[in-house]
Amino acid sequence: xxxPHGRFGIHGGQYIPETLMNAVIELEEAYNHYKNDPExxxxxxxxxxxxxxxxxxxxxxxxxxxxxxxAKIYLKREDLNHTGAHKINNVLGQALLAKKxxxxxxxxxxxxxxxxxxxxxxxxxxxMECVVFMGEEDTIRQALNVYRxxxxxxxxVAVKTGTRTLKDAVSEAMREWTTRISDTHYCxxxxxxxxxxxxxxxxxxxxxxxxxxxxxxxKEGRLPDAVLACVGxxxxxxxxxxxxxxxxxxxxxxxxxxxxxxxTFETAATISTGRLGIFHGMKSYFCQDSDGQIAPVYSIxxxxxxxxxxxxxAYLYDIGRAExxxxxxxxxxxxxxxxxxxxxxxxAIESSHALAHAMKLAPTLSSDKIIVVTVSGRGDKDxxxxxxYRGEDIYE
Amino acid sequence: MxxxxxxxxxxxxxxxxxTCGDPDLATTAxxxxxxxxxxxxxxxxxxxxxxxxxxxxxIQGANLRALSGGVNTDMIFSFVRGLRTDVTVPMVFxxxxxxxxxxxxxxxxxxxxxxxxxxxxxxxxxxxxxxEFLPLCHRYGVDLISLIAPTSENRVGxxxxxxxxxxxxxxxxxxxxxxxxxxxxxxxxVKTIRENTSVPCAIGxxxxxxxxxxQMASLSDGAIVGSAIVRLLEKHGKDAPKYIGEYVKSMxxxxxxx
Numbered sequence: 001x002x003x004p005h006g007r008f009g010i011h012g013g014q015y016i017p018e019t020l021m022n023a024v025i026e027l028e029e030a031y032n033h034y035k036n037d038p039e040x041x042x043x044x045x046x047x048x049x050x051x052x053x054x055x056x057x058x059x060x061x062x063x064x065x066x067x068x069x070x071a072k073i074y075l076k077r078e079d080l081n082h083t084g085a086h087k088i089n090n091v092l093g094q095a096l097l098a099k100k101x102x103x104x105x106x107x108x109x110x111x112x113x114x115x116x117x118x119x120x121x122x123x124x125x126x127x128m129e130c131v132v133f134m135g136e137e138d139t140i141r142q143a144l145n146v147y148r149x150x151x152x153x154x155x156x157v158a159v160k161t162g163t164r165t166l167k168d169a170v171s172e173a174m175r176e177w178t179t180r181i182s183d184t185h186y187c188x189x190x191x192x193x194x195x196x197x198x199x200x201x202x203x204x205x206x207x208x209x210x211x212x213x214x215x216x217x218x219k220e221g222r223l224p225d226a227v228l229a230c231v232g233x234x235x236x237x238x239x240x241x242x243x244x245x246x247x248x249x250x251x252x253x254x255x256x257x258x259x260x261x262x263x264t265f266e267t268a269a270t271i272s273t274g275r276l277g278i279f280h281g282m283k284s285y286f287c288q289d290s291d292g293q294i295a296p297v298y299s300i301x302x303x304x305x306x307x308x309x310x311x312x313x314a315y316l317y318d319i320g321r322a323e324x325x326x327x328x329x330x331x332x333x334x335x336x337x338x339x340x341x342x343x344x345x346x347x348a349i350e351s352s353h354a355l356a357h358a359m360k361l362a363p364t365l366s367s368d369k370i371i372v373v374t375v376s377g378r379g380d381k382d383x384x385x386x387x388x389y390r391g392e393d394i395y396e
Numbered sequence: 397m398x399x400x401x402x403x404x405x406x407x408x409x410x411x412x413x414x415t416c417g418d419p420d421l422a423t424t425a426x427x428x429x430x431x432x433x434x435x436x437x438x439x440x441x442x443x444x445x446x447x448x449x450x451x452x453x454x455i456q457g458a459n460l461r462a463l464s465g466g467v468n469t470d471m472i473f474s475f476v477r478g479l480r481t482d483v484t485v486p487m488v489f490x491x492x493x494x495x496x497x498x499x500x501x502x503x504x505x506x507x508x509x510x511x512x513x514x515x516x517x518x519x520x521x522x523x524x525x526x527x528e529f530l531p532l533c534h535r536y537g538v539d540l541i542s543l544i545a546p547t548s549e550n551r552v553g554x555x556x557x558x559x560x561x562x563x564x565x566x567x568x569x570x571x572x573x574x575x576x577x578x579x580x581x582x583x584x585x586v587k588t589i590r591e592n593t594s595v596p597c598a599i600g601x602x603x604x605x606x607x608x609x610x611q612m613a614s615l616s617d618g619a620i621v622g623s624a625i626v627r628l629l630e631k632h633g634k635d636a637p638k639y640i641g642e643y644v645k646s647m648x649x650x651x652x653x654x
Contacts, residue, residue: 005524015493015520017450018555019545019569161456162447171449178450179570181547278493278520278528279447291468292498293446 006195009318011311014194016281019178027185028196030101035203040100047092051125052082054089054207058215058372064342064362071225071365073358076212076374078236079347085377086208086236087118087189093204095122098185105129105184109173111138111166111232112303112350113145114377115189120154122187130154133172135165138302144381163296166232166306170280190233191310194281198311205239212372213243220370226251226361229374230353231324232268232304234313236376241322251323253361254313255353257299258326268297269326270309271317279307284314300329300389303350303377331356333389336379348377349386398539399514400486400561403438404596408651409618410435410609411598412625412644413490415442415458417467421475423634427625430641432485435648438562439483440517440620443472443491450519452573454623457630469499473507480512488515488541488561496529505532515539515561523555544589545569546580556592563589563597565616573623575602582615606650613651621647 006012014024034040048054057077065073078086095106106123108130110116116132123130132149136158139146149156162168170193177186191198191205209227216224227244229237231254244250259267267273270285277286279294287295287307299305316322332349335356340346347355351374358373365371379386387394403409412431416424428439444462448455476487489508496504496518508516516538521528526540533540539561544552546569556563565585567578582599589597599612600620609619628643629636 014522014524016522017519017545018522018543018551019547019566021522021524021545021551022547022549161453167447171447174449175452175571181569276497278497280449281520286494288494288498290498292494292496293463294494 006199008312008315011282011284011314012195012198013283014281015278015283016194017178020181023177023181024194024196026101030097031196031200034097034100040096044093044096047096048089048207052088052092053080055211056080058212058219060219061343064339067342068359068362070363070367071361071369071371072367073362074216074224074370074372075345076208076240076372078208079345079351079375079378083114083118083121084380085114085118085348086205086239087115088121089207089239090189090201090204090235091115091118091122091187094185094187094200095126095128098187099126099128101185103183103185106187107131107133107173107176107184108187108189109166109169110134110189111169111305112301112348113138113142113149113381114303116154116156117145117148117152119187120149120152123154124152131157131176133157133159133169133176135159135163135169137164138166141302141385142381166302167294190235191238191312192233192280192282192308198282201235202238202242202312205235206242208236208239208374209241209243212240216372223247223250224370224372225365226253226371228253228255228354228358228371230255230304230350230376231309231313232257232306232350233308234310236374238310238312240374241316245321252316252321253357254322254324255357256324256326257301257304257353258328259298259300261328262326266298268299268305268307270307271324272326274307282311284311285309300332300385301349301353303348304353325357327353327356333386335359336382336386345375346379346383347375348379349382351376398561400438400488400539401596403486404562404617406437408613408654409437409598410644410648410651411438411440411618411620412436413440413442413620413622414625415444415455415462416472416475417444417462417465418458418626418629419461419633420465421467421471423629423636425475425479426637427629427640428479428483430637431644432483434641434645436485436644437618438485439487440490441476441487443469443489443495445492445495448492450571452571452623454626454630455572458626469495473511476511476513486514487512488517489513490517493518493520493528501529502532505529505538506536508538509536513538515541517541517564519543523551544585548585552585552588553592556589559593559595561595563595564620565597565599567599567601567603567612572601574604578602578608578612586615606646609647610650610654614654619647619651
């Protein structure tokens with residue numbers, strides 16, 4: 001799917017300062033070496049299984065299925081991974097790679113804090129230094145995760161520039177990387193940024209669709225009719241889609257954050273409202289104004305509150321292989337509450353965007369159809385914010 | 397022969413950077429004219445971008461002030477047209493790829509040529525991505541300036557060979573901003589550049605004092621100063637142009653006769 005220059009169709013590329021070029025070239029060479037190295041893969045599989053708890057479960061949500069009255073719904077339980085989200089899959093891979101490259105320090109951006117927590121966790125495990133950049137606004141929305149990162153020994157830097165959210169955290173992590181390259185690996189958390197990150201992160205997350213496929217064949221003896229996942233930068237979605245891309249009968253549906261609606265300025269739905277641009281190292285779709293200034297996007301979900309989308313998603317959209325829909329804050333919050341009550345599973349507000357679309361889609365399909373929804377993370381971190389959204393004044 | 401070559405005919409070149417529209421375009425115009433009057437050889441005009449990932453806090457601040465003041469790309473093009481009625485020194489734009497791409501790359505670059513912009517500095521366009529804009533730059537006669545960094549190592553020769561206009565040699569790791577000391581071994585990098593091209597080479601990032609300018613210009617063909625000038629704008633606002641004039645004079649005097 002990737003051509004030699006890190007392109008997905010017209011998207012992708014390496015739009016970064018010269019200062020970082022040798023760093024990304026070094027990373028690409030190391031990755032190309034280790035991805036086929038049996039010892040590396042044995043170590044990584046060991047960590048994923050024994051430390052992170054893989055494989056994650058594929059759970060038949062029977063009550064939800066019966067209540068919605070349509071397609072059979074399975075949940076891919078990435079929320080059950082160690083640290084509570086799919087982010088650990090990528091982080092263990094990158095941290096191990098960084099260690100093999102002789103790096104002693106990890107830096108990362110984080111939105112909801114899940115990638116930051118996963119990076120801090122891997123750094124603690126592997127004895128590496130860790131600095132996490134997080135928009136100041138998000139340090140307030142996700143205060144519990146800030147504490148978790150500090151507890152794990154990481155330094156958390158509250159970024160006070162721009163909209164003080166994920167976009168600014170990425171910019172600040174990139175700036176930090178240009179000041180210190182020799183001992184530092186930038187552990188990027190999504191399928192975005194300059195080549196080779198979109199490919200590396202996708203490969204480490206592709207374990208999700210590999211497992212879904214095996215588990216689905218085992219349980220149902222066939223492939224699902226649709227796979228749904230939420231999309232910010234798009235790492236859990238690409239991980240959920242990747243091994244189904246060649247199975248043309250499987251619909252792939254990415255669920256973006258519409259915020260207060262795609263007809264308002266308070267949205268983060270990049271594919272619905274953005275246009276082609278160049279930012280954060282890649283060519284892709286971005287929410288931007290007519291002069292190319294990046295838009296101050298909004299979503300209730302800190303993890304989806306990003307003005308761009310990974311280049312492979314932009315490509316899958318261009319060629320019509322994947323569909324992208326926009327889910328509002330209200331719809332996501334309803335799904336958050338619905339899954340909690342119906343199945344006893346509190347999903348992350350990010351994942352709730354995919355669940356909200358499943359709630360719309362399932363009743364339109366017949367009962368012999370099967371859909372899989374990736375629950376990318378668990379929702380404990382969101383409880384206080386959702387309570388406040390509903391008018392209850394609680395704080396962690 | 398690139399028009400930019402003129403900038404390197406009066407001894408070592410002094411190249412100030414000013415963000416267009418910080419705090420407004422009238423102040424930028426006055427600042428450019430003061431800089432030229434006091435010896436600036438080439439003017440680097442910044443088109444503000446919402447998320448300038450190669451900039452330190454000082455120039456980030458200038459970008460924000462300019463954008464909240466309401467400037468946009470069309471206003472900056474008209475502003476340059478006005479400047480060109482009397483300003484004859486070479487001028488280049490410094491901005492980010494998305495500003496050019498979003499405007500329409502061909503429309504942007506052809507307009508640059510038409511209004512008298514001689515080159516483009518795009519810090520998020522490395523050698524590997526220059527084909528994004530280079531064919532259009534060649535068609536319209538606008539130089540796409542190459543940057544070389546302390547981490548470029550084995551890439552220096554390759555970049556230098558294809559360079560046009562001038563080479564922007566980044567003095568240190570990190571983002572733009574004043575530094576008390578520049579530690580990179582620039583002599584070796586400049587030597588490799590010289591072996592591969594006759595295009596002049598100016599050093600930027602971290603330079604603020606006449607002593608630093610002298611040190612950097614003695615290694616190369618000129619010194620580029622951004623944050624120290626932007627700081628004058630941050631401090632004095634609309635009154636900054638006369639301070640910028642005095643500052644440019646002190647810097648050019650320090651390097652003129654090296």
